[in-house]
Amino acid sequence: MTTIALPRGAALFERNARAHRSHFLIIFSGFFEPLFYLLSMGVGLGHFVGKVPGPNGELISYASFIAPALLATAAMNGAIYDSSSVFWKMKYMKLYDSVLSTPLGPIDVAVGETSWALFRGLLYAIAFLTTVSVLGHVHSAWAVLALPAALLVGFAFAGMGIAGATFMRTWQDFEFLNLVQLPMFLFSATFYPLSVYPGWLQVVVRCTPLYNAISLIRGLMLGVVGWYQLVNVLYLLLFGAIGVRIAERRVGKLLLR
Amino acid sequence: MNAAAELPLVHARGLIKRFDDLVAVDGIDFDVQKGEAFGFLGPNGAGKSSTMRMIGCVSPPSGGTLRVLGLDPVKNGADIRAQLGVVPQEDTLDLELTVRENMLIYGRYFGLGRKVVHERAERLLEFVQLEERLDSKVEPLSGGMKRRLTIARSLINEPDILLLDEPTTGLDPQARHVVWDRLHELKHRGATLLLTTHYMDEAEQLCDRLVVMDKGKIAAEGSPVELIRRYSTREVVELRFAAERPPDDLAARIDGLARRVETLSGRLLLYTDDGDRTAERVHELGVQAQSTLVRRSTLEDVFLHLTGRTLVDE
Numbered sequence: 001m002t003t004i005a006l007p008r009g010a011a012l013f014e015r016n017a018r019a020h021r022s023h024f025l026i027i028f029s030g031f032f033e034p035l036f037y038l039l040s041m042g043v044g045l046g047h048f049v050g051k052v053p054g055p056n057g058e059l060i061s062y063a064s065f066i067a068p069a070l071l072a073t074a075a076m077n078g079a080i081y082d083s084s085s086v087f088w089k090m091k092y093m094k095l096y097d098s099v100l101s102t103p104l105g106p107i108d109v110a111v112g113e114t115s116w117a118l119f120r121g122l123l124y125a126i127a128f129l130t131t132v133s134v135l136g137h138v139h140s141a142w143a144v145l146a147l148p149a150a151l152l153v154g155f156a157f158a159g160m161g162i163a164g165a166t167f168m169r170t171w172q173d174f175e176f177l178n179l180v181q182l183p184m185f186l187f188s189a190t191f192y193p194l195s196v197y198p199g200w201l202q203v204v205v206r207c208t209p210l211y212n213a214i215s216l217i218r219g220l221m222l223g224v225v226g227w228y229q230l231v232n233v234l235y236l237l238l239f240g241a242i243g244v245r246i247a248e249r250r251v252g253k254l255l256l257r
Numbered sequence: 258m259n260a261a262a263e264l265p266l267v268h269a270r271g272l273i274k275r276f277d278d279l280v281a282v283d284g285i286d287f288d289v290q291k292g293e294a295f296g297f298l299g300p301n302g303a304g305k306s307s308t309m310r311m312i313g314c315v316s317p318p319s320g321g322t323l324r325v326l327g328l329d330p331v332k333n334g335a336d337i338r339a340q341l342g343v344v345p346q347e348d349t350l351d352l353e354l355t356v357r358e359n360m361l362i363y364g365r366y367f368g369l370g371r372k373v374v375h376e377r378a379e380r381l382l383e384f385v386q387l388e389e390r391l392d393s394k395v396e397p398l399s400g401g402m403k404r405r406l407t408i409a410r411s412l413i414n415e416p417d418i419l420l421l422d423e424p425t426t427g428l429d430p431q432a433r434h435v436v437w438d439r440l441h442e443l444k445h446r447g448a449t450l451l452l453t454t455h456y457m458d459e460a461e462q463l464c465d466r467l468v469v470m471d472k473g474k475i476a477a478e479g480s481p482v483e484l485i486r487r488y489s490t491r492e493v494v495e496l497r498f499a500a501e502r503p504p505d506d507l508a509a510r511i512d513g514l515a516r517r518v519e520t521l522s523g524r525l526l527l528y529t530d531d532g533d534r535t536a537e538r539v540h541e542l543g544v545q546a547q548s549t550l551v552r553r554s555t556l557e558d559v560f561l562h563l564t565g566r567t568l569v570d571e
């Protein structure tokens with residue numbers, strides 16, 4: 001199914017690329033946000049925090065600790081930002097009504113939009129990763145894999161984000177999204193290690209998608225890689241695939257009636 | 258001619274569309290032949306768009322048989338859509354793209370190569386007289402231009418069938434005539450057109466054959482001329498009155514002057530074969546109408562006869 005879907009969804013990717021040619025600012029903001037966090041928290045606050053224990057207990061600078069988490073969060077935010085545009089395209093612009101009157105089907109819409117969100121996420125990730133390596137926060141050759149990892153994180157959240165956008169009734173409903181996104185950003189072992197939580201809370205946090213994203217990218221950037229990263233990868237793949245599937249169903253249910 | 262060429266391009270038997278409890282299309286039968294301009298004439302809510310959406314494979318039928326290009330829309334939706342051109346009731350142009358890009362990207366949805374799409378876009382935009390707005394965004398275009406762009410866009414894949422859902426609703430008279438002119442041109446080139454409308458003049462102008470639709474059912478089928486001959490008289494005398502209702506005794510007084518009399522708000526329609534003669538006799542009776550008009554019968558009269566209502570809400 002996906003083998004046919006991929007080339008067809010590509011036309012939608014092309015459409016998005018054309019539509020965004022004049023909106024480069026949005027793309028840049030996705031790069032500057034994590035950079036500002038890195039400079040203010042990592043460098044500024046890090047001055048007072050000093051060294052913190054990394055994944056294998058070794059002491060590292062605070063900026064090096066949060067840089068991977070900021071990359072993961074940027075990939076998440078980029079993907080979710082794009083999925084909110086799906087809401088607009090579906091409800092107000094009726095874009096998919098015209099797309100679905102061509103040979104493309106709901107799966108092509110889901111795949112096309114997801115791949116666009118991924119591409120945006122990839123741009124953020126390349127820019128951010130280059131910057132942090134220049135600033136000296138990359139500690140291992142494994143960090144090269146942080147790029148595909150960021151892409152995977154984008155996939156996980158894009159699929160789910162697009163699925164979520166199809167459930168939104170008004171723009172106000174997006175407040176709920178913030179209500180999920182912000183706490184996840186603050187509490188998923190982004191700014192401090194998981195060990196500060198009591199045991200039961202650690203289990204809860206380990207189940208969130210952003211924790212898995214951060215764990216994967218942090219492991220790669222700090223060169224502490226083990227089987228646990230494989231669990232992260234599987235989690236994110238599954239999470240994204242379920243999202244794409246839900247998005248396909250919802251687009252079909254809403255527009256092909 | 259081989260047998261395949263005679264198969265109808267669209268074939269429906271007992272076709273039904275339900276939305277929960279509401280029956281939008283209630284068991285309709287029709288066939289559309291290659292090269293025909295076939296119309297669905299009916300008022301708002303008759304089920305025209307629901308029918309078009311089923312043919313366009315974006316709405317699964319709730320019952321009955323539907324074949325488009327010999328294929329089943331449920332199983333072969335994508336294959337059928339690849340051969341259709343669709344002008345939906347509401348424009349669905351891409352507001353984030355320019356006129357030209359709307360054409361290019363839409364062509365890409367059909368998997369056409371860039372070169373082909375560029376060449377066709379140029380030609381088609383010229384055909385709908387938009388060659389001067391190539392790089393304009395869609396938003397500032399007038400309603401008529403948007404409609405023409407939608408028509409050009411629907412032709413990008415060189416479709417076997419063109420589906421036009423109310424192609425000129427909401428346009429001013431001049432813009433309508435430009436659209437009609439383009440559709441006539443397509444007809445001359447042998448295109449197969451399926452169109453819906455609630456304008457009887459549009460149906461008369463464009464359709465070789467049409468069905469009159471009301472409340473999800475087909476009330477009659479035929480060419481415009483046939484329908485008028487079958488369901489109306491040659492001419493109509495319209496008596497207009499200032500008051501909402503014509504005088505009560507009037508219908509009785511003019512009884513016998515016409516084959517059939519219809520009473521509408523503020524006017525009386527007398528169906529007759531000789532309009533001038535009937536108008537004269539009405540005058541001789543001393544009927545005080547505000548104005549008297551003798552005209553040819555139209556599809557509006559056919560609809561009125563079949564349903565007892567007017568096509569466009571008065």
Ligand SMILES: Nc1ncnc2c1ncn2[C@@H]1O[C@H](COP(=O)(O)OP(=O)(O)O)[C@@H](O)[C@H]1O
Nearest residue numbers: 257276281299300301302303304305306307308
């Ligand atoms: N998506 C839908 N959901 C529920 N009811 C619908 C939907 N589309 C059309 N209808 C109903 O079906 C009936 C026929 O509508 P439609 O096919 O749009 O008629 P027309 O195009 O002739 O005006 C109307 O009563 C309309 O309200």
Ligand SMILES: [Mg+2]
Nearest residue numbers: 305306307346
């Ligand atoms: Mg309609």
